[in-house]
Amino acid sequence: MSRYARRAIVIGVVVLLAVLPLVVQDRFLLKVFTFVGLNALVVVGIALLFGYAGQVSLGHAGFVGLGAYTSAFLAVRVEVPWLVCVAAGALVAALGGLVLAIPSLRLKGHYLAMATLGFGELMTLAFREAEPVTGGVNGFSGIPFPAIGEFVIKTPQQLYWLVWFSVAAAVLLAANITASRPGRAMRALHGSELGAQASGVDIVGVKVRAFVLSAAFAGLSGALYASIVGFISPSLFTTAASVTFLAMAVIGGSTSLAGPLLAVALLTLLGYLDALLPGLSGTTGELIQRFQADIYGLAIIAVVLFAPTGLAGLWRTRRGT
């Protein structure tokens, strides 16, 4: 695909996303699209970590939770301005990524995956049990809307734009990274650790940075979620959620940002198909919602068996690029 065609598509998508709240009036629908954005923010990070650097994480929901609870705690208990809360959320999550990455560096493949799983489970436990800080099983409520100075961001349109603006910034950073040396370093690490070492790549540094960056994106998403929905609980940040995020990256395909983003949109919207397409018969919509999890489970299997490079790979082969 020519650079111009690609650029045109990107601009088209950006315009579409920007204009969407002006066209879609349904508050519920707008919320759904906002959730797509929140998921996308996490998945961009996972696309870098897994799709490019080849490191499996089964615990990213833990970083989302870290960001959410940090931000919520600061906003409600310490009453710190919203921007600081969100920045702190991303920062704490990034620190969490660092703390996890360092001892995990020597671990290969599946051992790393299990370490991230352990981390995710630990976070879920912590969120559940640290009641004074997190509100425990009953969750943390009363989180105020985002606010910059006196201006409160609270209409569905404004919240949508806030999230998608963040997504755009994240995608821009990620795209810059993947198109240049760090992107090649990640792909080198994934392609052959020996070859990467022999080519002067600092594989430790790359792994850590990929972890920390993806954790930061996840934490940012969590912090935004907290202030948008106003209520968070440990059941949001479970291993099942982590698996879902990873699934979106797997299905979307490796060495690609567009693929995982498309997968995020498809899989998130799948659950709200009846709201999206009112013309869809009630039973079909119900059916799809009942089988939503089945669909993405089967999709994971199908991708691994038949299309290992995911949606992105299918697109590339189709185009012969």
Added chain:
Amino acid sequence: MTLLSVREITRRFGGLVAVDAVSFDVHQGTIKALIGPNGAGKSTLFNSLTGFDRPDSGSVEFDGRPVIGRSPRDVVRSGLARTFQNTQLFDSMSALENVMVGAQAHQGEGFLPAALRMPHAAAEDRDASAEASRLLRLIGIDEWGHTLAGDLPAGIRRLVEIARALATSPRLLLLDEPAAGLNPTETTELVQTLFRVRDAGVTILVVEHDMGLVMEVSDEIVVLDRGAKIAEGPPRMIQKDPAVVAAYLGEEDVDD
């Protein structure tokens, strides 16, 4: 001047002595070959010389500095590069991109300059791309530049790995069987390439089975057999050395 100094390197795996007190020097500006029957310990030795493995005893000095105990990356950055017998390319990237990774061996690992599209990062990428193209042309494989490494024929893969190793600006290049999988024409071209590389100031230590190439290219040869050095010297001398002949051909008599 001695660029690489290998002293009494010994490496055991369980009861097997893979490398047995091997010592030799590599002088700057020369091409030295390391030969020996299969299983003679050549690749194991390479690993010990480049930080990928730690020998049980012995020492290695490159450019006056000890090598043992340093990480492979550190070794590369100090000017000692290598290729692998089992080519380790990055299959999802093009040949050009593979070489670019090597070209940027001396840069920092930060994500931030690239993320923010800072001008010096972009300039570095452009330079790396130019350097990678130049090296591919030097080796004669620039037509494969945009092919994915995973799609390259075996012989070309080895050459790309050589280009990538050269991209790290080494002073000493360790090549592990670069001619494997090359046809006679390609082998001749490889010989010319090795001369060009040497003339450009890169010293070469090459492990090879192709005796024709070895004889043509080497200034000096080291022969290993079952982990131990059995001969060292210029090609003509090695050719006639009875111990070498015996190692390769068993106890058969050889008519000159």
Added chain:
Amino acid sequence: MPDVAELLQFVIAGLKSGSIYALVALGFTLVYAATGAINFAQGEFYMLGGMLGVWFVSLGLPLPLAVLSAVTATAAVGALFELLAVRPISDGNPLRIIIVTIGGSVVLRQIALHLFGPDELALPAFTTGSSLKIAGAAIERQTVWIWALTALAVVGLVVLYRKTTFGKAMRATSLNRDAARLVGIDARAMVTAAFALAAALGALAGLAVAPLTQTAFDVGAGIGVKGFSAAILGGLGNPIAAVGGGLLLGLLESLAAGYLDPVYKDAVSVVVLLAVLFLRPQGLLGGSGKEKV
């Protein structure tokens, strides 16, 4: 002066859950030895065992037959899963196998949800009667069943591996696939067998403990983490280590819950998992993986 009866009670509880973990851990170890990969769906085999057992009982089968059928059926599911989803990629990257088994675990859980609903279900105890009293501690009859069945399974495995041709073939395959093929062993069938056995062991565990804890479509994930922690505590790839790891994990959990706070029960397995991975990935019994009984 610690209360001996209380300690004994904790030990009994620990060995009870430990036996369950041992069975699940054995399942992980079997698949790991055969494929070099971690089977994320192992927990779901445990779940399926319990659920199928309840279903067979509801169909009118006497309990022993229901249990046997559930184990066999789950083993069949395991084999089928391997044939469809794992065999096509079995020569590739173990990471792909992990991901495919993640997908499989989702699908299996969903199937259970669709077939059996979201509620908790109960399996009758294998034998009725009051708890046994030994040295001041009470042992439920079902606990004795759990121990008996676990011991039976372990002994069965040992016999299988040491005495039968089939078992020896499995050992050979896990030690050296290519050599095994050369002597005529169908390596791929051995992998299928490993999955079937792992599923059977998981199902047995699920059935044995279902009368005590009830079962539901979503119990798989939790037990999976614990079972894996147990397997890696002992050392992945070593069946004896798996059993030891399971019992040890159960004891640690029980003692922590009893003497510290019940809250810590779930934390123990996670802490153990991370500690082992970071400090001693080869597990307590060391050995890099392919040692068999």
